[in-house]
Amino acid sequence: MFITLEAHQYARYPGLLDRMFKLRKEVFSDHLGWSVTVTNGSEKDRYDDLGPVYLLWCDDDGQRLYGSMRLMPTTGPTLLYDVFRGTFPADIDLVAPGIWEGTRMCVDEKAVSLDFPELTPLDAFSRLLVALCECALHHGIDMMLSNYEPHMRRVYRRAGVDVDELGRADGYGRLPVCCGLFEVSPVVLDRMREATGITDPLYSKSLSIEQPRAIGLAA
Amino acid sequence: MDEKTYARELFEQTFVAIQHATDVAASIILLRDAYKLSHVTYHMAQTIASRIDAPFVRTTYPPNWVSRYLQQGYFNIDPVLIEGVSRSLPFLWSELEVTPATQRLFEDATQHGLGISGYAIPIIDRCGRRALVSLNTDMPQDQWSALVVHYRAHWLELAHGLHTKALVELYGKEDPAPPLGRRERECLHWAALGKEYKDISCILGISDHTARGYLKSARFKLSCANIPQAIAKAISLRLINPV
The missing domain is CATH 1.10.10.10 (Winged helix-like DNA-binding domain superfamily/Winged helix DNA-binding domain)
Known part of the structure; x- marks a missing residue:
């Protein structure tokens, strides 16, 4: 299932978040060789201290993590602006309510292949992208800024996402890192569903043990 | 006039009216009346970044409810406020988890003739300051949810307009606008x-x-x-x- 965790919920799911920071270390530091801060086997930066929203792909019990992404509003401090300021100061500083940045998007390929043997790593990425689109749409976000390595553009395209590259920065990892913008709308979601063949809704907002309940005053 | 044009014009008029209003107190009344809401509250959280001793709060709630709220220490249990200043995504009050304490708060609000549906919009600015704009209504929940989806993009921008207003009121001037790229x-x-x-x-x-x-x-x-x-x-x- 795909859920969001916000700052007021962090304390309830320490295991999931710990695993996410470890996964980020495995993906961004070990695998992609990005110059990110690693402490005690976890990749965590100052933006994680600002109470961001995490989109997590986990099992129904919230025990196993398959993928994650960090979401922050562009009206606040953002990583992409800080990272790309040196190279493309002007072109990626988009600021508006409704435009959010998504960073540290990653998939635990091992966990996915264990529990979803039918999914290739590319399929897994597509699922995360569709869930991201559903999540953004649900919360009234209409545009996403995101960073990715050049070859990932193909993965976005494959998932039906028309991502516009706004700039790229060298010296962050072995490959340049691109910054791209894409639209979120019901039309885009339809196109993604068609491209990926994923028709069932993926995003379920929160773990079932804390399904929202209406405030009842009848008593 | 179609609905979309009407919504657009209502937004633009309200946006400009807030810009020209004398202060936040006047702005929240403008916002409330423009969208026929029951009440509007603007709350800037007490943070290191904001360098203010007490939270900055302006509300259209009646004085008897405000004093009741303060006397009962409801700010210690009010989930809209507590979660609102740590969340980032806007949320409906109906999404909040019910505890006996919050149940009591909402029952008391009802007894004071207040609606218990609402929509809360967290704000985070470039300096990392956090604020919350909370909209309250006595509308039935399902009707309210539909209205929220209809207006939320506009409400988000208007909420930021209130925040800009509050910064001027607190510090005497706006934050410098980020330069255009x-x-x-x-x-x-x-x-x-x-x-x-x-x-x-x-x-x-x-x-x-x-x-x-x-x-x-x-x-x-x-x-x-x-x-x-x-x-x-x-x-x-x-x-x-x-x-």
Whole structure:
């Protein structure tokens, strides 16, 4: 299932978040060789201290993590602006309510292949992208800024996402890192569903043990 | 007038009215009345970044409820407030978890004749300051949810307008606006020459939605309710020079 965790919920799911920071270390530091801060086997930066929203792909019990992404509003401090300021100061500083940045998007390929043997790593990425689109749409976000390595553009395209590259920065990892913008709308979601063949809704907002309940005053 | 145009005009009028209002207290009344809400509250959280000793709060709730709220120490249990200043995504009050304490708070609110549906909009600014704009209604929940989806994009911008107002009230001046980027200026330039999104995207070799994104961002940075106003402001600030 795909859920969001916000700052007021962090304390309830320490295991999931710990695993996410470890996964980020495995993906961004070990695998992609990005110059990110690693402490005690976890990749965590100052933006994680600002109470961001995490989109997590986990099992129904919230025990196993398959993928994650960090979401922050562009009206606040953002990583992409800080990272790309040196190279493309002007072109990626988009600021508006409704435009959010998504960073540290990653998939635990091992966990996915264990529990979803039918999914290739590319399929897994597509699922995360569709869930991201559903999540953004649900919360009234209409545009996403995101960073990715050049070859990932193909993965976005494959998932039906028309991502516009706004700039790229060298010296962050072995490959340049691109910054791209894409639209979120019901039309885009339809196109993604068609491209990926994923028709069932993926995003379920929160773990079932804390399904929202209406405030009842009848008593 | 179709519904979309009506909503757009209502937003633009309210946006400008808030900009011209004397203070936050006057602005929240404007917002409440424009959208026929029951109450509006603006709350800037007490943070290190904000350098203020006490939270800055303005509300349209009646004085008897405000004093009741303070006397009962409801600020210690009010989930809208507590979660609102740590969440980032806007939320319906109906999404909040019910505990006996919050149940008591909401029952008390009902007894004071207040509605118990609402929508809360967290704000995070470039300096990392957090604020919360909370909208309250006595509308039935399902009707309210539909209204929220209809207006939320506008309400988000108006909430940021209240925040800008609060910063002026607290510090005497606005935060310096983030500078317009090259692409934002280019998009405004072509928009000033009467080009539509489609033409602009062709000229600049970017996609439609990216042109829209740049224009939206330029408009937000210039604190304008619509593109024509943003163009006028950019010309008067000599940021663009369309000829």
